[in-house]
Amino acid sequence: MTKTWLIYALGGGWGHLNRALSLGRIAVNQRKVEIITNSPYAKHIHNQGCLLHSIPHYTGFAATCLQVQEILLNTDYDCLIVDTFPRGLGGELVDILPRLHSIPRILIHRDINPRYVIEKDLRSFVVKNFQAVIVPGEGKDLPLGDLPGVIHTAPWLVRNAGELLDKKTVRSHILRVDDTQKIILVCAAGQASELALFSQLTLKLHQTFPECAVRILTPHSPQDELKDLWVFHHPGIECLAAADVIVGGAGYNTVYECAAVGVPLVALPLARLYDRQHKRVSRSYAVKNIQEVLTTVNQLLQTRQPANKPPIPTYTNGAIAAVHHIINYEL
Structure with a gap:
């Protein structure tokens, strides 16, 4: 039995x-x-x-x-x-x-x-x-x-490396991005009350980097002006693997999934009663405010390889x- x-x-x-x-x-x-x-x-x-x-x-x-x-x-x-x-x-x-x-x-x-x-x-x-x-x-x-x-x-x-969807498929069918653009993905995976912060970040990134495709990954519907940038897909690791830069908190999933798929994470540690995001954030590009997010994202975009030739993730x-x-x- x-x-x-x-x-x-x-x-x-x-x-x-x-x-x-x-x-x-x-x-x-x-x-x-x-x-x-x-x-x-x-x-x-x-x-x-x-x-x-x-x-x-x-x-x-x-x-x-x-x-x-x-x-x-x-x-x-x-x-x-x-x-x-x-x-x-x-x-x-x-x-x-x-x-x-x-x-x-x-x-x-x-x-x-x-x-x-x-x-x-x-x-x-x-x-x-x-x-x-x-x-x-x-x-x-x-x-x-x-x-x-x-x-x-x-x-x-939640996915082994060999189970991830093809990145080209994710880019075109889930993230709705063509092959020429770099992707900045805002991962709003925390509490629903934090959606306003991540929505503000998404809008600022969209305005600052018009040459990039900015998307916000969240199950919650954001404000109307972000509807065209909104994506929801589970498991989120498949979207992370197709991005060029991730912006998010420093929760367990966000940090370790980004590390596994080899995509840089620009992380704002968020206050939690039990979890110490400020400790885990050392595994990413730690920032303290929106201006630091923009500066760090810009630096990473300058050094990131072309989106149409992403490395194939391998991880345990x-x-x-x-x-x-x-x-x-x-x-």
């Missing part, structure tokens, strides 16, 4: 859900995969063969915690995988985890604010309640990175190794 993995992936943006899908789509060849999510973007994606327990993002805090507990207590699964928050986003896993004596529990340790780790005494909690900790490409300088038996993989990506998808590691903990 096929075993079932249940992945806890609560969080308001793309990151938690995309990491869960990156892992789940590889695992579905050997396991049944179910994902708990409250991402507002869940309705915009293909579930990659995974079953989604989708809690509406507008559900209240207490009601969300109760729904999570009901799913955990009333679903049959053989392994629980928790992304980022060992206690749960609202502490709702504290009373549940000790009851799962016979079920392997795996923590996915993305970088997290060390103040939260100290306040909630997460070190002792993780040691007591999880059999393994996997770091998905975030390096070793993490609050829980020195716990015994931590496993490090390359970043998890850490989700593949992670699946093997988790299977080993089931045995």
Whole structure:
């Protein structure tokens, strides 16, 4: 009988859900995969063969915690995988985890604010309640990175290099750009409240670089004057791979997807309660304001090779190794 993995992936943006899908789509060849999510973007994606327990993002805090507990207590699964928050986003896993004596529990340790780790005494909690900790490409300088038996993989990506759509197809059919133009792609993958900032950036880039094709990648419909520049496609990594320069935040997906496909990222670190984008931004071209965005984009465009001869991405998808590691903990 096929075993079932249940992945806890609560969080308001793309990151938690995309990491869960990156892992789940590889695992579905050997396991049944179910994902708990409250991402507002869940309705915009293909579930990659995974079953989604989708809690509406507008559900209240207490009601969300109760729904999570009901799913955990009333679903049959053989392994629980928790992304980022060992206690749960609202502490709702504290009373549940000790009851799962016979079920392997795996923590996915993305970088997290060390103040939260100290306040909630997460070190002792993780040691007591999880059999393994996997770091998905975030390096070793993490609050829980020195716990015994931590496993490090390359970043998890929702597409392997060989699965990416042909760049010429993406340029013409998705981004709607001809072969002669360089593409500046604004990746508005964060919270819906940040769309105004990225819309302003898009408009300024469009005005400053009229010779380029500027596009804004977001599931949210932007203001009317940007309608012709608006694109939405999932997985976004396929659009990133076809661009010449990316402008965005410094979230997990944006940073590691740009690095994987070899396209420079001009990143504005955005404030988050738990995620330290200011730390991750060092992997990109870090900027502080719109003027620095324009200056850096201009410099990168001067050195970027012609768009019609892009390099073919080659990278390691850490989700593949992670699946093997988790299977080993089931045995």
